Amino acid sequence: SRSLNLAVIPGDGIGQEVVAQGLKVLSAVLPQDVKLETKEYDFGAQRYHATGETLTDADLDALKQHDAILLGAIGDPSVPSGVLERGFLLKLRFAFDHHVNLRPSKLLPGVATPLAGQPEIDFVVVREGTEGPYTGNGGTIRKGTPQEVATEVSVNTAFGVERVVRDAFARAQARPRKKLTLVHKNNVLTFAGHLWTNIFTKVAEEFPDVTTDYIHVDAATIYLVTDPGRFDVIVTDNLFGDIITDLAAAVSGGIGVAASGNINPSGEFPSMFEPVHGSAPDIAGQGKADPSATVLSVALLLRHLGYETEAARIEEAVSADLAERVGKPARSTNEIGDALAVRVAG
Amino acid sequence: SRSLNLAVIPGDGIGQEVVAQGLKVLSAVLPQDVKLETKEYDFGAQRYHATGETLTDADLDALKQHDAILLGAIGDPSVPSGVLERGFLLKLRFAFDHHVNLRPSKLLPGVATPLAGQPEIDFVVVREGTEGPYTGNGGTIRKGTPQEVATEVSVNTAFGVERVVRDAFARAQARPRKKLTLVHKNNVLTFAGHLWTNIFTKVAEEFPDVTTDYIHVDAATIYLVTDPGRFDVIVTDNLFGDIITDLAAAVSGGIGVAASGNINPSGEFPSMFEPVHGSAPDIAGQGKADPSATVLSVALLLRHLGYETEAARIEEAVSADLAERVGKPARSTNEIGDALAVRVAG
Numbered sequence: 001s002r003s004l005n006l007a008v009i010p011g012d013g014i015g016q017e018v019v020a021q022g023l024k025v026l027s028a029v030l031p032q033d034v035k036l037e038t039k040e041y042d043f044g045a046q047r048y049h050a051t052g053e054t055l056t057d058a059d060l061d062a063l064k065q066h067d068a069i070l071l072g073a074i075g076d077p078s079v080p081s082g083v084l085e086r087g088f089l090l091k092l093r094f095a096f097d098h099h100v101n102l103r104p105s106k107l108l109p110g111v112a113t114p115l116a117g118q119p120e121i122d123f124v125v126v127r128e129g130t131e132g133p134y135t136g137n138g139g140t141i142r143k144g145t146p147q148e149v150a151t152e153v154s155v156n157t158a159f160g161v162e163r164v165v166r167d168a169f170a171r172a173q174a175r176p177r178k179k180l181t182l183v184h185k186n187n188v189l190t191f192a193g194h195l196w197t198n199i200f201t202k203v204a205e206e207f208p209d210v211t212t213d214y215i216h217v218d219a220a221t222i223y224l225v226t227d228p229g230r231f232d233v234i235v236t237d238n239l240f241g242d243i244i245t246d247l248a249a250a251v252s253g254g255i256g257v258a259a260s261g262n263i264n265p266s267g268e269f270p271s272m273f274e275p276v277h278g279s280a281p282d283i284a285g286q287g288k289a290d291p292s293a294t295v296l297s298v299a300l301l302l303r304h305l306g307y308e309t310e311a312a313r314i315e316e317a318v319s320a321d322l323a324e325r326v327g328k329p330a331r332s333t334n335e336i337g338d339a340l341a342v343r344v345a346g
Numbered sequence: 347s348r349s350l351n352l353a354v355i356p357g358d359g360i361g362q363e364v365v366a367q368g369l370k371v372l373s374a375v376l377p378q379d380v381k382l383e384t385k386e387y388d389f390g391a392q393r394y395h396a397t398g399e400t401l402t403d404a405d406l407d408a409l410k411q412h413d414a415i416l417l418g419a420i421g422d423p424s425v426p427s428g429v430l431e432r433g434f435l436l437k438l439r440f441a442f443d444h445h446v447n448l449r450p451s452k453l454l455p456g457v458a459t460p461l462a463g464q465p466e467i468d469f470v471v472v473r474e475g476t477e478g479p480y481t482g483n484g485g486t487i488r489k490g491t492p493q494e495v496a497t498e499v500s501v502n503t504a505f506g507v508e509r510v511v512r513d514a515f516a517r518a519q520a521r522p523r524k525k526l527t528l529v530h531k532n533n534v535l536t537f538a539g540h541l542w543t544n545i546f547t548k549v550a551e552e553f554p555d556v557t558t559d560y561i562h563v564d565a566a567t568i569y570l571v572t573d574p575g576r577f578d579v580i581v582t583d584n585l586f587g588d589i590i591t592d593l594a595a596a597v598s599g600g601i602g603v604a605a606s607g608n609i610n611p612s613g614e615f616p617s618m619f620e621p622v623h624g625s626a627p628d629i630a631g632q633g634k635a636d637p638s639a640t641v642l643s644v645a646l647l648l649r650h651l652g653y654e655t656e657a658a659r660i661e662e663a664v665s666a667d668l669a670e671r672v673g674k675p676a677r678s679t680n681e682i683g684d685a686l687a688v689r690v691a692g
């Protein structure tokens with residue numbers, strides 16, 4: 001019999017509520033012969049306040065034992081900006097070499113979008129996850145004085161760029177439209193820009209059936225609102241990916257339905273799946289959060305572990321549930337989770 | 347009698363066509379007693395191909411003699427990406443210390459927006475223009491090998507941040523809503539983030555009547571499509587400003603109407619005014635380009651030089667012209683310019 005050994009990190013704010021629904025749907029969808037084991041971890045603001053710790057070496061050793069990680073949300077206004085982000089979220093992405101940050105954007109039928117005319121949207125952003133200005137490289141001199149200088153260094157390596165570009169080409173090749181767009185700013189960030197562009201061009205030769213395209217990041221934001229249908233797969237660096245995936249989420253149904261995977265493709269370390277949204281402390285504990293993004297992240301998790309049928313069943317359930325919501329009074333976090341669990345089991 | 351001594355840089359692609367309309371409207375709006383002198387400069391792709399030059403020291407000396415600069419667009423597919431951007435556009439911004447990059451976004455009545463529900467949009471982005479990752483700092487080692495490493499350094503100084511933040515506070519204070527939003531990514535780019543946030547907080551004390559707000563750049567792209575009305579004045583760094591102003595242009599009528607000023611507030615060097623759009627080689631020479639963005643850039647130029655009445659007249663003319671276009675067949679670049687010249691003179 002098979003088993004799925006999951007690390008669960010509810011985290012802060014609405015994290016607890018949405019993760020509970022994710023697990024509910026996961027239990028309902030898993031085949032009978034798969035033994036689901038979960039272990040909950042208490043990372044986030046509370047642990048930080050109690051112990052000063054965000055993520056220790058012992059924590060990393062424990063997390064390493066799991067097949068995958070499901071995360072709700074990390075972040076709280078009581079903790080200074082950057083502490084949990086750098087000390088937990090980014091530390092984990094770097095420690096487990098989550099270099100493929102996968103963020104699908106699909107506007108499902110009936111789902112509200114801020115864009116006029118309900119355009120067709122169905123693309124995936126492959127965001128690099130371990131380089132760029134996220135490395136923590138840089139520093140400050142003469143802090144707090146009128147002569148302060150602060151730098152942030154974007155680090156880009158051929159090794160790091162090539163592996164994520166190759167992953168994105170493979171994903172594009174597996175989709176019907178087979179189109180890959182590189183998003184960068186190679187006319188200004190010419191050092192990193194040349195590296196990304198050259199590697200993109202070189203790897204393209206291995207994928208002659210994939211159509212390629214290049215767009216500057218600033219222009220990409222225009223297309224995301226005027227012509228999002230032009231995108232199939234996008235590959236981009238860590239910071240540009242952060243920015244355009246929030247915009248992508250906004251136009252394709254909002255962060256209530258935006259899922260993401262922080263993937264280590266080799267499987268050397270467990271991959272982590274989380275909704276794109278944050279901890280939303282303003283609505284925490286009120287049963288108002290939409291768990292769909294977390295449930296869709298569970299689908300990405302299942303697909304990553306080879307449960308393709310189950311992943312597709314979850315995606316169909318969420319799509320049907322969203323279509324059914326139109327014009328109805330809002331349901332609670334728990335009610336949505338229940339409805340999805342019924343659908344995937346049925 | 348007064349005089350206005352203008353450097354005119356038509357540049358590449360549609361630059362020539364739109365600048366001609368800008369000058370037409372400028373001539374029509376200027377008071378009789380102002381002597382307008384213009385000198386045209388041939389920067390851009392042609393000059394680069396003929397001489398290898400983009401912007402020489404002698405060019406800078408010549409440009410320095412003018413009261414202001416009007417630019418159409420620079421950039422052509424025949425020139426490698428980055429050459430004209432770094433060698434001309436950015437070189438000029440840096441040489442003339444254009445540290446306030448002003449980009450207003452106003453959705454005018456009747457103008458099409460990709461957003462549903464025709465929201466109210468009226469804000470200004472104050473983008474820093476001489477620091478951040480635009481400094482050209484960084485480099486490449488082991489170029490072209492599997493061991494290549496390319497870095498891009500974002501440089502942020504207290505001096506540079508404080509002057510642009512103070513400028514933005516003053517602009518916010520002069521507007522009815524008096525609200526200033528700092529856009530950054532201080533939870534990840536913590537060195538630069540602290541500098542920006544601390545200076546923003548410090549300068550805020552001098553402007554107690556200005557309401558302040560902070561938003562991460564990724565979340566800002568969400569608000570720009572879901573709730574653009576929340577913004578009044580935004581201050582941000584060079585790269586974030588580049589990205590969000592293209593998105594801002596897209597939601598508030600498109601790059602056909604987005605104007606910008608590269609401003610040296612002290613007046614030590616002439617400021618430069620240009621449409622946000624590029625040279626659009628695909629439609630160059632066909633009379634299809636909308637000159638409104640250039641004409642609105644002329645309004646910013648006039649306001650900068652103290653011609654407030656004339657600037658407002660141009661803005662009203664463009665607004666009226668855009669409202670009149672609704673449901674009518676498209677007019678040529680020249681026809682729009684003629685119509686605007688008639689309106690501002692009337």
Ligand SMILES: CC(C)[C@H](C(=O)O)[C@@H](O)C(=O)O
Pocket residue numbers: 085086089090242276533534564
């Ligand atoms: C919270 C923050 C560190 C994170 C990021 O910038 O990557 C978030 O915005 C995201 O997109 O997952």
Ligand SMILES: CC(C)[C@H](C(=O)O)[C@@H](O)C(=O)O
Pocket residue numbers: 187188218431432435436588622
């Ligand atoms: C052409 C390019 C150098 C420029 C920039 O990045 O600043 C442009 O995108 C702009 O916004 O003016």
